[in-house]
Amino acid sequence: MVLRLLGQAYPTNMGPPKAILVPALGLTLIISFVVFLHSFATIDSSSFGILSSAAKNDTVATEVDLKSSAHQKALAERAHNSTLGFGEILYISMPERSDRQDAMTLLSTTFGIRIKHFAGVRGSEMSPKAMPDGVAKKTLPSEIGCWRAHANAWRYLLESDMDTLLIFEDDLDWNVNLKQTMELLSLQMQNSKIRQTEPSDYERANAPYGLDWDVLDIGSCKDSGHPNFTDVFQVWDDPDVAGLEVIKRTKMIYESLQNFGLTDDDIGKKRLLAPAYLTVCTSAYAITRQGAERLLMEMSYIEFRNAVDTDMSRAFRDGRVRGYMLTPPAISQFRIGGAKDTDNRKPGDPRLGNSINGKGNLHGFSANLKDSARQWMVEKMQLNNWDDYKQVREERKTIVISDDTSA
Ligand SMILES: *[C@@H]1O[C@H](CO)[C@@H](O)[C@H](O)[C@H]1NC(C)=O
Numbered sequence: 001m002v003l004r005l006l007g008q009a010y011p012t013n014m015g016p017p018k019a020i021l022v023p024a025l026g027l028t029l030i031i032s033f034v035v036f037l038h039s040f041a042t043i044d045s046s047s048f049g050i051l052s053s054a055a056k057n058d059t060v061a062t063e064v065d066l067k068s069s070a071h072q073k074a075l076a077e078r079a080h081n082s083t084l085g086f087g088e089i090l091y092i093s094m095p096e097r098s099d100r101q102d103a104m105t106l107l108s109t110t111f112g113i114r115i116k117h118f119a120g121v122r123g124s125e126m127s128p129k130a131m132p133d134g135v136a137k138k139t140l141p142s143e144i145g146c147w148r149a150h151a152n153a154w155r156y157l158l159e160s161d162m163d164t165l166l167i168f169e170d171d172l173d174w175n176v177n178l179k180q181t182m183e184l185l186s187l188q189m190q191n192s193k194i195r196q197t198e199p200s201d202y203e204r205a206n207a208p209y210g211l212d213w214d215v216l217d218i219g220s221c222k223d224s225g226h227p228n229f230t231d232v233f234q235v236w237d238d239p240d241v242a243g244l245e246v247i248k249r250t251k252m253i254y255e256s257l258q259n260f261g262l263t264d265d266d267i268g269k270k271r272l273l274a275p276a277y278l279t280v281c282t283s284a285y286a287i288t289r290q291g292a293e294r295l296l297m298e299m300s301y302i303e304f305r306n307a308v309d310t311d312m313s314r315a316f317r318d319g320r321v322r323g324y325m326l327t328p329p330a331i332s333q334f335r336i337g338g339a340k341d342t343d344n345r346k347p348g349d350p351r352l353g354n355s356i357n358g359k360g361n362l363h364g365f366s367a368n369l370k371d372s373a374r375q376w377m378v379e380k381m382q383l384n385n386w387d388d389y390k391q392v393r394e395e396r397k398t399i400v401i402s403d404d405t406s407a
């Protein structure tokens with residue numbers, strides 16, 4: 001099939017920053033958004049695209065233009081809800097990693113992102129009967145457990161009524177404007193130039209990121225596109241993308257952007273969406289129902305070989321699973337060094353280093369981020385209690401004195 005207009009962005013108004021836009025557009029946007037949400041919550045699926053002007057009065061109905069920019073903006077605004085515009089967000093964490101769970105809870109409350117703990121699985125405790133076919137001899141029990149936890153999450157989506165699920169691991173960091181990044185991604189995906197099919201009315205009405213994919217990878221550690229499809233991508237300005245020098249440090253991300261034809265003038269200013277091909281890590285990816293089915297088929301029913309990320313990447317490369325990858329990613333792994341950094345290696349693996357603790361949370365590192373949410377969270381939480389009291393004491397003195405004189 002022929003893909004037209006490749007490599008161009010759907011133009012979004014990048015002019016005034018969000019903080020200025022909100023008061024200006026806010027009221028109309030909020031009102032129309034609330035009315036819109038309400039209408040879709042109360043009508044059945046056969047009448048998508050129809051906005052009842054009086055709830056449940058089918059005789060008075062106004063057409064909503066699902067292709068209008070007002071509607072698209074309202075849908076993209078759902079990226080700002082507590083599940084980033086996805087059905088839910090789970091994060092997988094081994095039950096004993098309460099340290100990481102504490103950190104994820106802090107990130108979640110600081111940024112208004114609702115995440116649910118989803119228990120990691122100990123591979124060594126799995127019944128041999130439950131093992132999938134094809135497991136390679138060198139595959140570690142921890143890799144089996146990691147795969148099993150992800151497979152459980154895929155099933156979780158299928159056993160729910162949701163359209164999409166965002167799956168996190170428990171060692172993440174993101175840029176402080178993650179929701180804005182996701183809103184821009186939504187606008188691009190609603191106006192995708194790299195879809196194979198036109199969006200359905202259901203997608204236009206309900207799905208901020210469309211539903212034409214199995215996997216939407218927003219947290220790949222490294223990635224590169226299919227060498228024969230470097231003309232299939234969409235690229236847009238994103239003020240929250242990490243700078244050129246930062247991106248250059250992750251060779252595979254930098255080279256991937258170059259392979260799509262981006263130069264140093266663009267890298268560090270733009271984000272790119274392309275069909276997923278060679279991805280590494282399963283830190284943060286969304287799935288659709290179709291995706292959950294396909295992953296369970298490809299990576300459980302048929303076979304599972306090495307590790308959840310390499311098997312998924314192989315499925316992308318073989319064309320058995322349809323994904324998109326966001327480059328540079330919106331979400332990164334947070335690294336502190338030492339054995340704490342992974343639950344996925346054998347004790348004694350030299351990559352773990354000698355210490356358990358590594359550098360500590362305050363000195364961790366996340367690749368490819370502009371402003372680290374982890375760092376911001378620490379700064380925001382800082383308190384100078386006694387300095388604050390000094391200030392308050394001064395203010396109260398004045399109040400008390402004037403009260404006394406008036407009495
Ligand atoms: C429902 O539609 C009818 C016909 O247009 C109209 O007369 C009536 O006032 C509407 N009811 C409400 C509650 O808006």
Ligand SMILES: *[C@@H]1O[C@H](CO)[C@@H](O)[C@H](O)[C@H]1NC(C)=O
Nearest residue numbers: 078081082083085086087206
């Ligand atoms: C956020 O938006 C998505 C897409 O409309 C929706 O499925 C999800 O339920 C919303 N999350 C919350 C907490 O309302």
Ligand SMILES: *[C@@H]1O[C@H](CO)[C@@H](O)[C@H](O)[C@H]1NC(C)=O
Nearest residue numbers: 225226227228229277317318
């Ligand atoms: C790219 O196309 C060439 C020529 O058709 C083919 O030989 C090669 O295998 C393709 N590469 C991949 C990764 O599919």
